[in-house]
Amino acid sequence: MTSHIATTASYAQLPVIDLSAADRGPRSRDLLHARLHSAAHDVGFFQLVGHGVTKAETDALSTAMRAFFELPEADRLALDNVNSPHFRGYTRTGDERTGGARDWRDQLDIGAERPARVPGPGEPPYWWLQGPNQWPAALPELRTAALAWIDRLSAVARRLLRELLTAIGAPADFYDPIFGDQAHPHLKLVRYPGSAGDGAEQGVGAHKDYGFLTLLLQDGVGGLQVQREDGRFHDVPPLENAFVVNLGELLEVATDGYLLATNHRVVSPAGATERFSVPFFYNPRLDGKVAPLPFPGATRAPGVTTDPANPLFAEYGYNELKGKLRAHPLVAERHHGSLLAAA
Ligand SMILES: O=C(O)CCC(=O)C(=O)O
Numbered sequence: 001m002t003s004h005i006a007t008t009a010s011y012a013q014l015p016v017i018d019l020s021a022a023d024r025g026p027r028s029r030d031l032l033h034a035r036l037h038s039a040a041h042d043v044g045f046f047q048l049v050g051h052g053v054t055k056a057e058t059d060a061l062s063t064a065m066r067a068f069f070e071l072p073e074a075d076r077l078a079l080d081n082v083n084s085p086h087f088r089g090y091t092r093t094g095d096e097r098t099g100g101a102r103d104w105r106d107q108l109d110i111g112a113e114r115p116a117r118v119p120g121p122g123e124p125p126y127w128w129l130q131g132p133n134q135w136p137a138a139l140p141e142l143r144t145a146a147l148a149w150i151d152r153l154s155a156v157a158r159r160l161l162r163e164l165l166t167a168i169g170a171p172a173d174f175y176d177p178i179f180g181d182q183a184h185p186h187l188k189l190v191r192y193p194g195s196a197g198d199g200a201e202q203g204v205g206a207h208k209d210y211g212f213l214t215l216l217l218q219d220g221v222g223g224l225q226v227q228r229e230d231g232r233f234h235d236v237p238p239l240e241n242a243f244v245v246n247l248g249e250l251l252e253v254a255t256d257g258y259l260l261a262t263n264h265r266v267v268s269p270a271g272a273t274e275r276f277s278v279p280f281f282y283n284p285r286l287d288g289k290v291a292p293l294p295f296p297g298a299t300r301a302p303g304v305t306t307d308p309a310n311p312l313f314a315e316y317g318y319n320e321l322k323g324k325l326r327a328h329p330l331v332a333e334r335h336h337g338s339l340l341a342a343a
């Protein structure tokens, strides 16, 4: 497969954004804003350094993640997400779908740790997305590391969002009311087990993320690709100590398309090579409604992408529910037949 090979030198790496520049005085912060504005507007993807997350924090999460995937399959299947109407828990390799085709990865889905809130008659069905996680009894350190990561990355993403809003001339605190203590962050621990062996190369198919910002920790294997201005998918080479950041659909909605939610995908590693990644999704409250952002570029905004196969919802819960029903058909059929019928 050659279609993803970059042909232009400028495509070799994504823009690199140093968040610590925000604390080094006004000139340095202005320069950060110029770079961030361009990266978010022109590409929708960048590498984030200077985020303050330490190697010890990253190692604690990575070690617990690898230990999870080394558990006997029965221990992982004890957390099968098919048993969770909240789409939490373990998805075995081959059970997830993107773009209607099978993804070749297994993963643990973790969200804010809250009691279930079963929607009553007339209440939005997205309340199903709130509920308890499923944790491996044999690995208590996984729960500790994952919940700490959610807190830590929520703080980084909050800082980054404020700088990004400032960079495009918007009020930094404009979306504070839809985050707060009822925000709905999400974390996945993901393993790509290598080639499926049948010629399909889809680790995860092309998609956009549902929320505001995604901060991805990837190992050194590679395989993540983003769709760029030329319409082609380009490799995102791993960069040590950096998070790959992409903008989600809600920022596209918020800015009427001025900021891009960029399509991305993962090509399966060759042979039996495993790849591990940890995407963290910075999402607002399920009932948070994204009001149009007041900023100077709004008058030049091109409008949001219109794709009948992927409507964008301004009320976050609907946007996430759309994605989960599509990605996890076994959970959807077991627990949410009436929602599938209504869709
Ligand atoms: O594993 C990766 O590098 C990306 C995963 C991803 O895009 C997702 O799960 O939304």
Ligand SMILES: [Fe+2]
Pocket: 207, 208, 209, 264, 279
């Ligand atoms: Fe993604």
